[in-house]
Amino acid sequence: MxxxxxxxxxxxxxxxxxxxxxxxxxxxAEMARGQAEALMPMIADLMAEAGIRRSDIAAVAVGTGPxxxxxxxxxxxxxxxxxxxxxxxxxxxxxxxxxxxxVSGLCLASLPAPREQVYLQMLRDGQPxxxxxxxxLDDITAEPTPDVVIGHTADRIAACLGTSGAPAELVRPAAxxxxxxxxxxxxxxxxxxxxxxxxxxxxxxxxRDGAPVILP
Amino acid sequence: xxxxxxxxxxxxxCDDTAAAVLRDAGQGPEILSNRVAGQAELHAAFGGVVPxxxxxxxxxxxxxxxxxxxxxxxxxxxxxxxIAVTAGPGLIGGVLAGVMAAKAIxxxxxxxxxxxxxxxxxxxxxxxxxxxxYPYLVLLVSGxxxxxxxxxxxxxxxxxxxxxxxxxxxxxxxxxRLLGLPQPGGPSVERAARNGDPTRFDLPRPLVDRPGxxxxxxxxxxxxxxARDGLxxxxxxxxxxxxxxxxxxxxxxxxxxxxxxSRRALAGQTGLSGFAVAGGVAANNQLRSGLQSVAEEAxxxxxxxxxxxxTDNGAMIAYAGLELHRLGRRDGPxxxxxxxWPLDAAAVPILGSGKKGAKA
Numbered sequence: 001m002x003x004x005x006x007x008x009x010x011x012x013x014x015x016x017x018x019x020x021x022x023x024x025x026x027x028x029a030e031m032a033r034g035q036a037e038a039l040m041p042m043i044a045d046l047m048a049e050a051g052i053r054r055s056d057i058a059a060v061a062v063g064t065g066p067x068x069x070x071x072x073x074x075x076x077x078x079x080x081x082x083x084x085x086x087x088x089x090x091x092x093x094x095x096x097x098x099x100x101x102x103v104s105g106l107c108l109a110s111l112p113a114p115r116e117q118v119y120l121q122m123l124r125d126g127q128p129x130x131x132x133x134x135x136x137l138d139d140i141t142a143e144p145t146p147d148v149v150i151g152h153t154a155d156r157i158a159a160c161l162g163t164s165g166a167p168a169e170l171v172r173p174a175a176x177x178x179x180x181x182x183x184x185x186x187x188x189x190x191x192x193x194x195x196x197x198x199x200x201x202x203x204x205x206x207x208r209d210g211a212p213v214i215l216p
Numbered sequence: 217x218x219x220x221x222x223x224x225x226x227x228x229x230c231d232d233t234a235a236a237v238l239r240d241a242g243q244g245p246e247i248l249s250n251r252v253a254g255q256a257e258l259h260a261a262f263g264g265v266v267p268x269x270x271x272x273x274x275x276x277x278x279x280x281x282x283x284x285x286x287x288x289x290x291x292x293x294x295x296x297x298x299i300a301v302t303a304g305p306g307l308i309g310g311v312l313a314g315v316m317a318a319k320a321i322x323x324x325x326x327x328x329x330x331x332x333x334x335x336x337x338x339x340x341x342x343x344x345x346x347x348x349x350y351p352y353l354v355l356l357v358s359g360x361x362x363x364x365x366x367x368x369x370x371x372x373x374x375x376x377x378x379x380x381x382x383x384x385x386x387x388x389x390x391x392x393r394l395l396g397l398p399q400p401g402g403p404s405v406e407r408a409a410r411n412g413d414p415t416r417f418d419l420p421r422p423l424v425d426r427p428g429x430x431x432x433x434x435x436x437x438x439x440x441x442x443a444r445d446g447l448x449x450x451x452x453x454x455x456x457x458x459x460x461x462x463x464x465x466x467x468x469x470x471x472x473x474x475x476x477x478s479r480r481a482l483a484g485q486t487g488l489s490g491f492a493v494a495g496g497v498a499a500n501n502q503l504r505s506g507l508q509s510v511a512e513e514a515x516x517x518x519x520x521x522x523x524x525x526x527t528d529n530g531a532m533i534a535y536a537g538l539e540l541h542r543l544g545r546r547d548g549p550x551x552x553x554x555x556x557w558p559l560d561a562a563a564v565p566i567l568g569s570g571k572k573g574a575k576a
Contacts (some may be wrong), residue, residue, distance in 0.1 A: 040549040080279035081320030205265025211396035213453030
């Protein structure tokens with residue numbers, strides 16, 4: 001069973017192919033912009049090099065973030081389009097899951113967010129518990145206290161929480177996404193269509209034009 | 217005449233997620249399905265389209281709408297000859313969602329993808345609905361655009377003039393907000409105007425006193441704000457009759473400007489097969505009748521497509537794709553989504569002329 005995985009949640013395109021849970025091929029390119037142009041050619045090239053045909057793809061796995069909003073939508077829209085045309089499922093894997101792929105116990109995962117903030121998510125044995133949230137670095141609380149904090153500025157967050165920390169960043173996430181998706185598919189064949197994990201609500205202010213008083 | 221051809225069209229450039237299947241078996245284009253998922257309810261509280269909210273909705277809907285369009289048409293991807301997708305101009309987050317879905321489907325189903333200019337979709341609609349022959353004049357008038365285009369072919373457009381600031385649809389939305397009417401503003405202002413006196417408020421007709429075909433609507437927005445505030449100050453609010461009269465006066469001003477500029481546009485052209493209107497504001501009945509009369513004066517047929525094909529839709533993109541496909545146009549997997557993409561690349565920019573280039 002071959003899974004195609006990709007992620008454009010940061011300033012990069014990461015693509016991987018995994019057969020029976022083992023990554024057989026991957027590619028990675030750093031890019032601040034141009035992911036929408038580069039993604040499909042990179043997928044096509046990787047499949048051609050690995051000798052994987054379209055009909056070999058059993059599922060499409062996509063990194064859902066959190067991260068760059070536009071990047072999340074590029075990957076998710078492509079994954080949904082591929083799933084539609086291949087007649088195969090698409091499933092989402094978050095950056096938190098990819099970051100703490102093999103960590104057991106209760107873990108707080110941290111990913112960088114704009115303006116000196118972090119996206120946080122509790123996971124138990126790699127499974128998300130509760131909702132992800134956005135936090136400044138100085139006012140982080142987590143209940144219950146995790147066994148370990150892993151990810152962006154993990155040392156500082158761990159010191160705050162009185163636990164141990166292991167700084168890490170998400171690198172070439174597609175490989176981990178492919179492996180995690182393989183395990184998810186082994187548990188269940190049915191998955192909701194992937195959707196970006198924005199964590200932050202859309203930035204929108206109500207209209208400044210107040211409606212007038214309507215007189216009788 | 218030519219081989220039967222079937223095109224999947226995808227449109228996500230503003231606040232409608234749309235997909236359609238179009239077939240031409242030699243007897244002219246036939247719309248097999250035309251699905252639109254609007255977002256009015258998502259933007260209602262904000263008094264206008266919020267780009268980030270629109271982009272979020274498109275990314276999670278575009279595949280569902282495409283599936284629905286294929287199913288309604290009874291066509292499988294294997295029966296599609298090409299995928300046409302709006303690649304701009306528009307809100308880039310939404311355009312990207314449609315473009316990525318189209319590229320992914322094109323790759324997975326081994327079908328060519330054709331990048332379509334959203335404005336070309338609108339401008340070619342009179343050919344889809346009425347088979348209008350080239351060349352013709354079209355007034356494209358919507359929430360985001362307002363321009364006169366001479367259309368000589370599926371990739372041959374000459375912009376004769378256009379708005380130097382806002383689009384009329386946007387002005388209708390603003391007027392509705394100022395008058396406490398619901399969004400979108402076009403239909404609600406038109407409804408309120410039915411019982412109104414269009415002569416009560418002397419609103420300006422911007423740029424009508426100047427030669428040429430450029431238009432402006434921002435001053436009209438300010439004028440209706442002033443008129444409203446005058447009433448609110450004098451009487452503490454608006455009566456229903458005030459709302460009706462303001463709506464009617466505003467609508468009359470927009471229709472007068474567009475009608476007069478259309479008269480001039482037609483006078484400057486020869487050999488036209490017709491005059492058409494396209495875009496969401498083409499739904500306005502007062503505008504339609506004004507444009508109809510100038511077409512009659514000029515002695516050319518007037519074409520106003522049905523409402524569902526005036527507002528954003530996938531069928532117009534599929535149709536533009538069909539014409540481009542016949543010209544041999546195919547776009548590889550690396551074409552960009554373009555927030556700015558003027559149809560007439562040779563025209564001097566009148567909007568967004570900064571370092572990023574012309575908007576439309």
